[in-house]
Amino acid sequence: MADSVELDWLVIAMHHRSYLRKLCFAASGLAAVSALLAGCDSHPQVQAAHSEAAEAAAPAPAAPAAYAPPPSVPADARSFTTTGPLVAEQQADIAAERTGRVVQIAVQIGDHVKAGELLALLDDRALRTACDAQQARIAAAQAEVADWDAEEKGATADLRRADQMRADKIISEEDWEHVKYKLDETIAEVARYKSEAAVAESDLSSARLQLEQSRIVAPFTGVVGRSSVRPMQQVKAGDVLFWVTAEAPLRVLFTVPENFMADFSSGRLLELTTPDYPALRQSGRIVRVSPVVDPASGSVQVIGEVVRPSPRLKPGMSMQVRLAP
Numbered sequence: 001m002a003d004s005v006e007l008d009w010l011v012i013a014m015h016h017r018s019y020l021r022k023l024c025f026a027a028s029g030l031a032a033v034s035a036l037l038a039g040c041d042s043h044p045q046v047q048a049a050h051s052e053a054a055e056a057a058a059p060a061p062a063a064p065a066a067y068a069p070p071p072s073v074p075a076d077a078r079s080f081t082t083t084g085p086l087v088a089e090q091q092a093d094i095a096a097e098r099t100g101r102v103v104q105i106a107v108q109i110g111d112h113v114k115a116g117e118l119l120a121l122l123d124d125r126a127l128r129t130a131c132d133a134q135q136a137r138i139a140a141a142q143a144e145v146a147d148w149d150a151e152e153k154g155a156t157a158d159l160r161r162a163d164q165m166r167a168d169k170i171i172s173e174e175d176w177e178h179v180k181y182k183l184d185e186t187i188a189e190v191a192r193y194k195s196e197a198a199v200a201e202s203d204l205s206s207a208r209l210q211l212e213q214s215r216i217v218a219p220f221t222g223v224v225g226r227s228s229v230r231p232m233q234q235v236k237a238g239d240v241l242f243w244v245t246a247e248a249p250l251r252v253l254f255t256v257p258e259n260f261m262a263d264f265s266s267g268r269l270l271e272l273t274t275p276d277y278p279a280l281r282q283s284g285r286i287v288r289v290s291p292v293v294d295p296a297s298g299s300v301q302v303i304g305e306v307v308r309p310s311p312r313l314k315p316g317m318s319m320q321v322r323l324a325p
Contacts, residue, residue, distance in 0.1 A: 077260045077263035077264070077323060078263075078322070078323050078325065079322075080256065080257075080260060080322065080323070081320055081321065081322045082254045082255065082256060082320075082321050082322075083254065083318055083319065083320050083321065084252050084253045084254030084255075084304075084318070084319055084321055085252070085253055085316060085317070085318055085319070086250050086251070086252055086306070086313060086314070086315050086316060086317045086318075086319055087250070087251050087252075087253060087315055087316075088222070088245045088246040088247065088248070088249075088250060088251070088315045089246060089248075089249050089250075089251060090220050090222065090245070090246040091222070091225075091243070091244065091245035091246065091315065092219055092220075092243070092244055092245075093240045093242075093243050094119060094216060094218070094219070094240070094241055094242040094243070094244055095237075095238050095239055095240045095241060096122070096213075096216065096235045096236065096237055096238065096239045096241055097213040097216075097237055098122070098210055098213045098214070098237050099234075099235065099236050099237055100122030100123050100124075100214060100234075100235060101122060101123045101232060101233070101234050101235075102120055102121070102122060102123075102229055102230070102231060102232060102233045102234075102235060102241075103121055103122065103123045103231075103232070104118075104120060104121035104231075105119075105120045105227075105229060105230075105231060106118045106119055106120060106121070107119050107120075107224050107227070107242075108224065108227065109224055109225070109226065109227050110223065110224060111223065111224045112221075112222070112223050113218040113221065113222060113223070113224060113244065114218065114221050115218055115219065115220045115221050116217050116218065117217060117218045118215055118216070118217055119216045119217060119218055119224070119241070119242050119244075120216040120229055120241060120242075121214060121215055121216070122213075122214040122215075122216070122235070123214070124210075124211050124214035127207050127210050127211040127214065128211065130203075130207040131204060131207045131208060131211060134200050134201075134203045134204035134207055135204060137196070137200040137203075138197055138200040138201055138204060141193050141194075141196040141197035141200055142193075142197050144189075144193035144196075145190055145193040145194050145197060148186055148189040148190040148193060149190055151186040151189070151190075152183070152186040152187055152190055154186075155179070155182045155183035155185075155186045155187075156183055158179050158182065158183070159179050159180055159183045162175070162176045162179040162180070163176070216241060216242070218244055219244070220244070220246060221246065222244045222245050222246040222247060223244070223245060223246075223247055224242055224243070224244055225243045225244065225245045225315070225316075226242065226243035227241070227242050227243075228240060228241060228242075229241040229242070245315050247314075247315070248309060249305060249306070249309075250305070250306040250309045250313060250315065251287075251303055251304065251305055251306070252270075252272060252303075252304045252305075252306060252319050252321060253301065253302075253303055253304075254301075254302055254304070254319075254321045255294075255297070255299040255300060255301055255302065256299060256300060256302055257298060257299055258293045258298050258299060258300055261289065261293075261300055263323065264286060264289060264300075264302050264323070265286065265289060266286050266287065266288065266289055267285065267286060268285070268286045268323060268324075269283065269284070269285055269323070269324035270283070270284035270285060270286060270304050270321055270322070270323065270324055271283070271284070271321075271322050271323070271324045271325070272284045272304075272306065272320065272321055273319070273320045274313070274317055274318065274319050274320065275318070275320070276312075276317060276318075277310075277312055280310060280312065282306060282307075282309065282310060282313065282319075283306075283307040283308070283324070284304040284305060284306050284307055284321070285304060285305050285307055286302060286303070286304050286305075287303055287304065287305045288302070288303040289301075289302050289303075290302070304321065
């Protein structure tokens with residue numbers, strides 16, 4: 001009986017050890033498989049395959065929205081604002097018309113001048129002397145012409161008598177030719193002195209013109225905006241000495257996009273402001289619109305007139321322009 005019980009325990013122990021060995025073998029197999037898989041994942045091709053699979057499984061990103069550039073100008077022309085300079089209808093650079101030395105400066109920057117008013121004077125003493133000399137020359141030539149005119153009249157009368165006496169054979173042919181020669185001589189002398197008088201008159205006109213050019217005057221009523229001359233300065237013909245501008249009427253020059261051409265038409269009212277005087281509100285009116293569009297900027301030139309401009313507005317100031325409401 002004891003032997004039988006011992007035998008049963010021995011069989012049970014053997015079965016238990018066999019089961020444990022199976023479990024250890026299964027665990028070793030799982031570890032080997034895991035190691036093998038880990039080694040495979042470390043290979044580049046395998047990693048790429050896994051990456052492609054992951055990317056394929058990942059959701060696709062949403063497509064970016066189409067870019068819409070902001071509009072370059074407001075859609076409403078009434079809210080469009082631009083800037084432009086104020087210009088006077090009359091403005092000019094005043095240049096010297098002849099070479100000379102400045103002996104007098106009659107105005108300064110900011111002075112108001114009238115048309116024809118003296119701005120500066122060049123040395124004209126030599127020209128005045130030349131004018132006096134040419135006038136004396138003309139007077140002398142005219143006196144000679146008067147004398148020879150009298151001689152011509154007498155020689156003409158002598159020739160008429162000589163013609164009669166020649167026909168009556170009272171005088172010889174030689175005497176007649178002498179009378180005829182005297183008349184021809186007086187006629188030539190009259191012509192010569194008349195020519196001298198004409199040349200002297202031409203020289204006098206040239207001297208007077210240069211004398212007039214010595215006076216640098218304002219071409220119109222306005223204000224002296226710039227001066228670049230000093231006393232005793234030697235100037236040449238063409239040198240700019242002054243810049244004169246009228247104060248009214250004032251124009252404002254500006255450009256608008258071509259898609260606003262219809263809104264900025266002639267006669268439309270404008271509202272003008274300037275950063276120099278923020279509280280100043282000035283009215284304007286479009287007087288001219290260019291019929292040509294600048295292809296480089298896609299804009300047109302517009303000219304506006306300032307209505308009853310404020311005394312504070314000056315040519316050259318920058319104005320902000322918009323359509324009046």
